[in-house]
Amino acid sequence: xxxxxxxxxxxxGSISSAHAGIDDAINSATAPIATxxxxxxxFKIPIFGAQLPVVVLWLVVGAxxxxxxxxxxxxxxxxxxxxxxxxxYADPNSSGEVSHFQALATAVSGTVGIGNxxxxxxxxxxxxxxxxxxxxxxxxxxxxxxxxECTLGVKxxxxxxxxxxxxxxxxxxxxxxxERGMEGFGKxxxxxxxxxxxxxxxxxxxxxxSNQAYVQLNNVSGGAxxxxxWLVGLILAGVVFSVIVxxxxxxxxxxxxxxxxxxxxxCLFSIIVILMNVGSLPQAIANIFTGAFTGEGVAxxxxxxxxxxxxxxxxxxxxxxxxxSIAHSAVRTDEPVTEGIVSLLEPFIDTIxxxxxxxxxxxxxQVAAPDFAGDSIGVAMxxxxxxxxxSWFPIPxxxxxxxxxxxxxxSWSYYGLKxxxxxxxxxxxxxxxxxxxxxxFVALGCVVQLGPILDISDALVFLICVPNILGLYFxxxxxxxxxxxxxxxxxxxxxxxxx
Amino acid sequence: xxxxxLVAIDGSEGGRRALKAAVKHASLTNADLVLTYVIAWTxxxxxxxEELAERHERRESEIERANESILASESAVAISExxxxxxxxxxxxxxxxxxxxxxxxxxxxxxIGRLGESRVHSMIFGSVTxxxxxxxxxxxxVVP
Numbered sequence: 001x002x003x004x005x006x007x008x009x010x011x012x013g014s015i016s017s018a019h020a021g022i023d024d025a026i027n028s029a030t031a032p033i034a035t036x037x038x039x040x041x042x043f044k045i046p047i048f049g050a051q052l053p054v055v056v057l058w059l060v061v062g063a064x065x066x067x068x069x070x071x072x073x074x075x076x077x078x079x080x081x082x083x084x085x086x087x088x089y090a091d092p093n094s095s096g097e098v099s100h101f102q103a104l105a106t107a108v109s110g111t112v113g114i115g116n117x118x119x120x121x122x123x124x125x126x127x128x129x130x131x132x133x134x135x136x137x138x139x140x141x142x143x144x145x146x147x148x149e150c151t152l153g154v155k156x157x158x159x160x161x162x163x164x165x166x167x168x169x170x171x172x173x174x175x176x177x178x179e180r181g182m183e184g185f186g187k188x189x190x191x192x193x194x195x196x197x198x199x200x201x202x203x204x205x206x207x208x209x210s211n212q213a214y215v216q217l218n219n220v221s222g223g224a225x226x227x228x229x230w231l232v233g234l235i236l237a238g239v240v241f242s243v244i245v246x247x248x249x250x251x252x253x254x255x256x257x258x259x260x261x262x263x264x265x266x267c268l269f270s271i272i273v274i275l276m277n278v279g280s281l282p283q284a285i286a287n288i289f290t291g292a293f294t295g296e297g298v299a300x301x302x303x304x305x306x307x308x309x310x311x312x313x314x315x316x317x318x319x320x321x322x323x324x325s326i327a328h329s330a331v332r333t334d335e336p337v338t339e340g341i342v343s344l345l346e347p348f349i350d351t352i353x354x355x356x357x358x359x360x361x362x363x364x365x366q367v368a369a370p371d372f373a374g375d376s377i378g379v380a381m382x383x384x385x386x387x388x389x390x391s392w393f394p395i396p397x398x399x400x401x402x403x404x405x406x407x408x409x410x411s412w413s414y415y416g417l418k419x420x421x422x423x424x425x426x427x428x429x430x431x432x433x434x435x436x437x438x439x440x441f442v443a444l445g446c447v448v449q450l451g452p453i454l455d456i457s458d459a460l461v462f463l464i465c466v467p468n469i470l471g472l473y474f475x476x477x478x479x480x481x482x483x484x485x486x487x488x489x490x491x492x493x494x495x496x497x498x499x
Numbered sequence: 500x501x502x503x504x505l506v507a508i509d510g511s512e513g514g515r516r517a518l519k520a521a522v523k524h525a526s527l528t529n530a531d532l533v534l535t536y537v538i539a540w541t542x543x544x545x546x547x548x549e550e551l552a553e554r555h556e557r558r559e560s561e562i563e564r565a566n567e568s569i570l571a572s573e574s575a576v577a578i579s580e581x582x583x584x585x586x587x588x589x590x591x592x593x594x595x596x597x598x599x600x601x602x603x604x605x606x607x608x609x610x611i612g613r614l615g616e617s618r619v620h621s622m623i624f625g626s627v628t629x630x631x632x633x634x635x636x637x638x639x640x641v642v643p
Contacts, residue, residue, distance in 0.1 A: 096558040096590030098551045099542030163556040257545050330551035414548035
């Protein structure tokens with residue numbers, strides 16, 4: 001506890017005295033690096049008047065390939081996924097182990113975040129209503145990518161002597177390529193991935209979240225928190241600290257319980273708002289479909305709308321990034337395929353359900369009152385769409401955004417930790433250093449306008465899709481073999497239901 | 500084949516009283532005992548990724564503790580009376596799991612101690628004993 005107070009005092013002192021200075025210094029030092037990395041990662045090729053970032057193409061081609069290669073597992077596996085989550089196939093003798101439901105819930109609360117509320121608004125602003133169609137499409141295809149990466153996460157995880165497990169893309173990249181006789185390359189890819197997920201965890205999994213939570217809180221309080229970013233940052237960092245360093249699990253447990261509740265609450269109110277505007281609904285849906293193929297008023301037309309939809313979907317459901325496979329690898333099962341099948345539901349819940357609902361709230365508002373949001377974008381735009389019906393809604397929405405941000409930070413702190421331990425070993429001291437660093441970045445996220453730094457971490461998160469999906473191509477035959485064998489055994493009754 | 504009686508114990512006084520009554524019953528009817536310890540657990544809860552990663556270790560240690568500190572010492576009581584004893588530890592919802600175990604081990608009778616749950620607690624969470632009596636397919640003896 002004293003340790004904790006010292007840290008608070010230290011951070012508070014340095015930040016409040018010099019935060020304007022730090023802000024400028026960091027910005028000017030990192031802007032060129034960010035621009036460079038951004039240009040490399042988001043290298044664009046012009047096609048039919050649209051600018052297509054190669055990395056987005058890479059993700060989409062991967063998702064389409066895995067959908068076909070696995071024989072539309074995203075459709076075929078859906079019913080079985082629900083049976084698995086329900087526990088129909090759970091062996092009572094292994095009761096007390098992590099259940100499929102728990103693994104799914106944890107992974108979902110890591111992905112449901114600001115992206116579901118604000119990201120969709122950004123997509124609609126930039127890509128028009130048609131972007132929603134491609135967002136849903138990307139969610140659908142992303143289900144197959146998730147299936148492959150989560151199956152591999154379990155299959156190639158590493159078990160330590162004391163029984164704890166570490167898994168994720170860095171482990172399957174290293175091990176998978178080794179099995180294919182490319183040991184050196186596998187090591188390189190694993191390390192590359194681990195560095196990427198570590199930096200990404202400090203950026204989009206951390207600073208971006210705490211920053212957006214602060215901005216949202218400041219908005220609803222009418223600017224009362226202007227200049228108090230350091231205070232909000234310290235409080236948030238303190239809470240994160242108490243969970244990940246102090247091991248105060250109760251806070252995490254409470255949030256983990258509130259987050260699904262908030263998600264249901266959010267969807268419920270969204271549906272009410274959509275129903276209140278039911279007259280605008282047919283037009284809003286029509287706009288989504290026509291926009292998808294004509295791309296009216298969007299830079300790059302239909303293709304432009306498509307690119308934006310796909311890009312936002314990846315941000316939201318993380319399919320292809322490989323992060324969820326880290327969370328799923330904790331599950332103890334003899335059948336890695338079952339984790340993959342369960343993980344299909346993540347892009348479904350995150351993108352196809354929650355993002356679509358948000359898009360319809362915004363879409364119906366746009367039909368009824370084209371100028372409803374004024375100049376606001378992102379979360380503020382979604383908030384304005386709700387405000388038309390319920391003037392008080394921005395307050396619970398800000399609260400929801402805060403909780404989503406918090407649970408995403410907790411999940412990403414773990415993903416980053418796994419990258420760190422992959423690089424530096426499982427030593428306790430190293431882990432504590434990482435966790436303190438993580439907390440410091442939570443506080444920093446609220447204080448400084450870290451545009452360029454966020455760009456770097458954003459770019460890096462997309463960059464780790466490159467080794468990840470490359471690995472998935474190489475290892476897909478193994479997954480396919482296991483999948484066929486698994487379904488054959490379900491069919492023959494060798495794998496039986498217990499309920 | 501001799502009859503089997505399932506006894507739910509949890510290291511409490513109530514559990515010991517149930518065991519005592521069951522031992523008496525078993526020695527009179529020449530039955531075997533199945534001593535069970537159910538660790539309250541639900542597959543539908545929410546955890547952080549770190550907790551998930553540690554879950555397996557924790558489960559092992561929970562089972563070990565249940566076996567060593569509770570089931571081992573309590574089964575000794577029955578064994579000393581010359582009764583054949585099986586022990587089982589399982590995670591789950593207590594009443595449901597006891598019923599599942601009763602089916603699995605094909606027992607003819609369940610013995611359980613009154614748990615001394617408070618009224619408020621039972622009102623909110625429901626009483627384990629009441630749930631067991633309501634849904635069990637074999638006779639249940641509740642030992643006060």
